[in-house]
Amino acid sequence: MCHHRPSSAFQKKGAGRRAPDSHRLPPGTGRSSRHVEAYVSLIPVLCHWQPCRWQFANGTVPVVLGCHFRRGWRQVAGTYLTLRQRQLARRLRELRHGSGMTVEQVAEKMLCSPAKISRMETGQRGVSLRDVRELCRIYDIANQNLATQLMNLAKEARQPGFKQEWGELSDALATFVDLESSAVAVSEFQITYVPSLLQTEEYARALIRGMLPRIATDVLEHRVEVRMKRKARLREPDAPRYWALLDEAALLRRVGGAATMRAQMQAVLEAAQLPNVTVQVIPLDVGAYMCADNPFVYFEIGDATMPAVVFIELLGRAEYLEKQEDLAGYREAVDRLRAAALNPQASLDLVAEASERYRF
Incomplete structure (x- = not known):
């Protein structure tokens, strides 16, 4: 969450201090309020954060207050790219x-x-x-x-992307869905909740509502609907290979009550029976491990021009990484997480134990 003071008006010429370079708009973004409004309307893909506000300084030069980005794709509303x-x-x-x-x-x-x-x-x-x-x-x-x-x-x-096919999607979510649908393999690592493509409708609704308590009901229902559509792709003939890696803490965190959690555990067990789905759980007794504080999604595109893309979302920041050095680091993380986790059968046994725990 951005901690800067929101501003709903533009400052007069000469007012305010000059912002550091890291807070300025990228070259070529433009100086109109339309560009500023477009640039800041990144909507969270996995529901972690809300965008910060902007204000104009020195009359014409737009200055961003808040969210920092590392190198990677910066999602710009109104400029969704397939x-x-x-x-x-x-x-x-x-x-x-x-x-x-x-x-x-x-x-x-x-x-x-x-x-x-x-x-x-x-x-x-x-x-x-x-x-x-x-x-x-x-x-x-x-x-x-x-x-x-x-x-x-x-x-x-020039063909329409998923934003057009799926109706009203935020630019960030449209990009995520487009990558997910184009990937030949997806590795998702989550720490505090069940990976998105394994979630039940009730679990997803409770999770999003808990993360965004002020979310409008229609927006909430649309996000749940989109998530269920994404989940359904796992059963299609050309579905990607999906490898879900999660910390045992996700099995223990009660989202939506005991009945919701029991149904969610059963859904994980059922999804794991699909030939293209693998579920591995990292038990609590493993201790510290690589990326223990950094959930991410690794998309393998299988294309020479863009072999892979990594999506990361942290507090106040969401990025798509494609630099070779970044990909190499996350490829190593995927391998190390798989090695640290229980084997698939032992992982499902742990999920089954969690399901029994939520019986009462």
């Missing part, structure tokens, strides 16, 4: 870097503004097939397969 859009943007950026050209040099050859090139490389602007052909010419791409891949990405990037 996985294909992110992949195309990343590939175009890599091609330009490989050519040794600057944004200005490419823009000059393409007879457009540098801002257009920059927006295409960040996914903030659509890329037409004509743009792709021109860029292939500028970068002197002789590999026809690569050119075809870029053209296909441009076509697929």
Whole structure:
């Protein structure tokens, strides 16, 4: 939760102190109140936090008060990007870097503004097939397969994503669902509650309500509905491989009462029987272990342009990490967590014991 004082008005020119660089908007975000409003409306994906407010300083320069981000994707409302859009943007950026050209040099050859090139490389602007052909010419791409891949990405990037298919979704949740649906494997680690794709409707409702006590009923019900739709994918023919890792504390934390917890434990046992689902529990007597304070979701995309993405959500911060050094660290974490946890059968025995505990 952001601890800064909210502000509902803009300061007059010259008022207020200059904010540190870490609190300023990213380059190219813009200076209008529309951009500021868009940038701050990140809605929690797993219901951990609420966004902070913004105010204008020095008349025109927007300054953020609050949430810090490490390197990674910064979710911007109104600029929801599908996985294909992110992949195309990343590939175009890599091609330009490989050519040794600057944004200005490419823009000059393409007879457009540098801002257009920059927006295409960040996914903030659509890329037409004509743009792709021109860029292939500028970068002197002789590999026809690569050119075809870029053209296909441009076509697929223009298709509606899950935000359109699933109705009213926050940008953050739409991105999460899009990644989850595109992944060939998902490893989710949770400490204090049952992993999201294993939750029952009653458990999910009680959990979200407990985390966000002021949430509107219609918003709550929509989030529960979306979570149940995500959960249903585990039973589809092309479902991803799902590896749920959870601390034993999640089995002990009573969410929604004994009846809800018993039903939830039974749901975990049933889901674990699916051929693509593995459940492992890290017992309390293990002690300290890697990522014991850092829940995360590791998406394996299985694509050369974006092999994996890590989602992390902490108090006041939500990120999507794709840097190789970050992925390597979380890949190690997944391996170490699996090694620290009980084997799948012993884990289910522990879940069954917890179910019996909630019988009375």
